[in-house]
Amino acid sequence: MKIIFLIHKQQARGQEIFASQLAQELTTQGLEVKLVCLYSGLFDLPFEGEIQSLGLKSSKAVWNPKKWKEFAKIVSAFDAEIIQANGGDTFKFLALASFFFIKKPKLIFNNGGVMSYYLRNDFQKQLNSFFLSRMNGLVSVSKYSKSDIENTFNPKLPHQVITIGIHIPEVQLxxxxxxxxxxxxxxxxxxxxxxxxxxxxxxxxxxxxxxxxxxxxxxxxxxxxxxxxxxxxxxxxxxxxxxxxxxxxxxxxxxxxxxxxxxxxxxxxxxxxxxxxxxxxxxxxxxxxxxxxxxxxxxxxxxxxxxxxxxxxxxxxxxxxxxxxxxxxxxxxxxxxxxxxxxxxxxxxxxxx
Structure with a gap:
């Protein structure tokens, strides 16, 4: 199985660290996993493979069709079977870029937060509902996060709660x-x-x-x-x-x-x-x-x-x-x-x- 993990940025944030650790563990199970980030960053994420950056300069670039096409080429060259969006701007970027995929992989949104907290008006709600319609499955980090999506958008998608996993810190306090x-x-x-x-x-x-x-x-x-x-x-x-x-x-x-x-x-x-x-x-x-x-x-x-x-x-x-x-x-x-x-x-x- 070939999987692309899409992350926001190479940064010291829980969502990116968990995605990187998960990707690394999946490779030990024999899967091919590629990590792609929207924005460049300098933080050393815990993933041994190559991390490819799309080099977005601002959040406005998420709406740039040239970047959607660039990502679609990466997806096609890798022959990805699954693409998982992991927080930040990755969800909407993946939904928009999916229109340029020659062969559409299964698209998953890994929801690590509370989506309704960031909605400011009905237009944003409708837009995110559209993005959800492009997905094939949802994973939420908690029952609360799952309930928030279900109550806000009522998506008709497979939706599972998988709580966060970590590498246990090996430190002597x-x-x-x-x-x-x-x-x-x-x-x-x-x-x-x-x-x-x-x-x-x-x-x-x-x-x-x-x-x-x-x-x-x-x-x-x-x-x-x-x-x-x-x-x-x-x-x-x-x-x-x-x-x-x-x-x-x-x-x-x-x-x-x-x-x-x-x-x-x-x-x-x-x-x-x-x-x-x-x-x-x-x-x-x-x-x-x-x-x-x-x-x-x-x-x-x-x-x-x-x-x-x-x-x-x-x-x-x-x-x-x-x-x-x-x-x-x-x-x-x-x-x-x-x-x-x-x-x-x-x-x-x-x-x-």
Whole structure:
């Protein structure tokens, strides 16, 4: 079987990393997998094969027929049987480019988010409904993500939930005296960095100690850095760029903070669970589905800043107890998010199309 994975960009984002890891694992099963990205990037994704870039310069280029034809030539030369779009602009680009395929492969949209969150008007809804009509199958990362698509568009397509899979981070978390409040994620509006900084500052004022470490990249990074300077919090907050292996810079005690406005099923939460790191998160999107499986998760009602601060205070003053509870979930998390298991779930889905 020959498969093309279409990704947004070579970047340190969960969607691209998972797609790359999945593609690599599929090659070990004897499949031929080609990775193609819309936009060029410098991040070293975990895929051993060649990553071909279409070199789009802006989101407007997604609508450029020349790029559709260029991709169609790649598809024809590779003789792809399946093409899977993985987040970002890949979904609409694949739908549009499909009109130029000589022999149309099976088209799959791997939905890692919550589509309705990004719809601003009825025209956008109708347009995305049209894009969905060009697909042959859908995969969603959580029940919440699947329900969102079903309720918004009611597509008449095979649709399966396959939760995220990861390579379990092989790190030894060393001890450190000062507690680190950690956030890993792109500097984008839905990750809610501005509120996180406000929450952290209020927690500091209430006597909660520790250092906030923000790891990631994205369009809002400079604004976040400016906000930290304006609040004179440079000694309490570190803003870092993308880190290839962020867990290798993590020490104990550390707590992962996720105050996102919306999420499908973030990879970072699965990695933290596999490492036994305490997690405080808003109970949004697919994250709320994990509570039943992993009791150590601390989920706060969305936008309840006071509740988030209260949870931080509790963990700060009782860290060892929360660490003990988190470590109880490690083995279950490793089984639940096992990447090889997800590979066979995808292969089974492909075979049904």
């Amino acid at each position: 060393v001890g450190h005296q000062k507690l680190t409040w950690l956030h890993i994620g792109g500097f984008t509006p839905e990750k809610n960095h501005f509120s996180l900084i406000e929450i952290f500052q209020k927690a500091l004022n209430l006597g909660v100690g520790g250092h906030l470490q923000l790891v990631g990249d994205g369009p809002l990074m400079q604004e976040i850095e400016r906000m930290v300077r304006e609040k004179n919090l440079q000694s309490q907050i570190s803003v870092q760029g993308a880190v290839p292996a962020p867990w290798h810079i993590v020490s104990i005690p550390t707590v992962l903070l996720l105050p996102s406005l919306i999420e499908g099923m973030p990879a970072v939460i699965s990695e933290a669970l596999c490492l036994g790191i305490p997690i405080i998160s808003y109970g949004i999107g697919g994250i709320q589905e994990l509570k039943k499986e992993f009791p150590s998760l601390i989920l706060i009602d969305p936008n309840d800043d006071a509740g988030f601060i209260e949870a931080m205070n509790s963990v700060y003053n009782n860290y060892e107890e929360y660490l003990r509870m988190s470590r109880k979930d490690i083995e279950k998390a490793k089984a639940f998010f096992n990447l090889k298991k997800k590979v066979f779930e995808f292969l089974n889905f492909y075979s049904q199309l």
